[in-house]
Amino acid sequence: MSNPVSDEATAHWPAPTVDGPVSATVSLPGSKSLTNRYLVLAALADEPSRLRAPLRSRDTLLMAQAMRGLGTGVEDAGATGAFGADWMVTPGELRGPAMIDVGLAGTVMRFVPPVAALATGDIAFDGDPHARVRPMGPIISALRGLGVTVVESDEGRLPFVVRGSGSVRGGTLEIDASASSQFVSALLLAGARFEEGLTLRHVGGPVPSEPHITMTVEALRDVGVVVDDSEPDVWRVEPGRVGGLDVMVEPDLSNAAPFLAAAVVAGGEITVPAWPQYTTQAGDHLRDLFDSMGADVSLHRDGLTVRGTGELYGLDADLSAAGELTPTVAALAALAETPSHLRGIAHLRGHETDRLKALATEINRLGGDVTETEDGLIIRPARLHGGVFHSYADHRMATAGAVIGLKVPGVSVENIGTTAKTLPEFTQLWERMLTPQDGPGRR
Known part of the structure; x- marks a missing residue:
């Protein structure tokens, strides 16, 4: 696998840790x-x-x-x-x-x-x-x-x-x-x-x-x-002939994954507005995945809301249709109370990096218990600690590190700037989401 240090070295980003429930509406740019x-x-x-x-x-x-x-x-x-x-x-x-x-x-x-x-x-x-x-x-x-x-x-x-x-x-x-x-x-x-x-x-x-x-x-x-x-x-x-388009681009549902995951990790609720009632985006699988992990998920006129219940369970899931969600789901699984088996994702070895190897390496680096399989990951409960989470110049690896950092103090993400690949405003949106309105916030 490639060296985890990116070609454009950047300072490590201290991932914010939350003390209590989150509550925010996060508007996201197009798919x-x-x-x-x-x-x-x-x-x-x-x-x-x-x-x-x-x-x-x-x-x-x-x-x-x-x-x-x-x-x-x-x-x-x-x-x-x-x-x-x-x-x-x-x-x-x-x-x-x-x-x-x-x-x-x-x-x-x-x-x-x-x-x-x-x-x-x-x-x-x-x-x-x-x-x-x-x-x-x-x-x-x-x-x-x-x-x-x-x-x-x-x-x-x-x-x-x-x-x-x-x-x-x-x-x-x-x-x-x-x-x-x-x-x-x-x-x-x-x-x-x-x-x-x-x-x-x-x-x-x-x-x-x-x-x-x-x-x-x-x-x-x-x-x-x-x-x-x-x-x-x-x-x-x-x-x-190929006709012209006049089209409104749907918000990027896969980019919504780490933000919605914050509610699963910390409790509280996160809403992503303008979530389509029907879509071909793979990110729509988040509804079933987060529900299986213990969250309360509701799609309504104003968007999609995920509410944390205080419990976070592992899952056995075939992610072949939505492999891009794997880093976020793996980050949640590393924090869950029960084991997870993520399957059907051998093709992730040919993405921005070998995502299966990268996820196993970085979660284990923080004290996790992850085993690679031929087509996925087995993730067992473990007590995680702080440390550097390398991004491998992969935007979804970087956001996975941010999700883990919500619960694990001392996590810093290497090259958070790689999120500009699909979401240049990631750190600003993340900080804004965690800014407390009332009660405890981040530290």
Whole structure:
């Protein structure tokens, strides 16, 4: 596993510890997953789009810059709201040469190459050092199967160059997406612009994080693309126009996880407003997960409220559909009264870091009792103590450390700034949530 110290060393952040119940309403910016899907579709559309209340984080700014690099206009529009202005996206002729910085964003490194294949010219891709170990082979192989030339420096990894010819034949393609649902979404997003459309068949083990594929399919239908997903592990995208968008981006439900977890840990209640009644976001699984761990969870007109009951139980959960929630759930499990078994998440070894190894290492560093399994973690009750919780340049590792710090004095999170990947305002929102209104607060 990579060295836990980030490339941009920052001072350790002392995680606040709470003395009593919390009570707050935490408004969150838009979904990273939706913002980046909308940016790609807007770039492929045949008319301008308006993205209302998009997330502005490192990952989405990298995606916006990638679209600009390929010839798409992405500009601020309208009055600036709580989290920034809307984005007006104006499609342009896709062209190179261009250099795409993917950072550490899976959506950028996987969604943009099929778009680059539709451009004319060489489009080079590279990113952070950690990005160079993330799997890219299925996308590279898929593009070659569609007749696209890809030049690699390291087989199946960044950096590489897509030599776009201005069009992609399309047709039928098989892919092994067992390492990431993003491989499926990447090809589906561009499929309507392929000359023959795309019939994509997954061959291999179960596809993780399937709600993200459902999110992609619904986003495609929102812009008028015809998608048939009636057969398991097969998706058919008809060739045709891609319409423009005028869409309000839902709040990021996965980013809500650590804030809602604060109520589970400390007692009291946290409300996240504007929680959708129906959503394809994997973060909606928090409702069932936190309920299983002893919290009182209610979805109402004003949002989602989680109330702590004073009890925190472990759970046996298959998180294959919502692997991104694992760091928060693991942090809670480390504080629980009973053991937990988190399963179905082997694919997390290929995320920003090997999240399973990182979680086991950091929780055990604080006195925990965590064992890695082939596809998950077994977490047993243990008395934790303070210490440094390394982030591995992984935003969700950093927020997991913050959750543990609520109950364990003396925890400091290394490189808390990595939360800017999806939530630049994390520390401000966290401090504000814990600022007491009445009674005891944080120390």
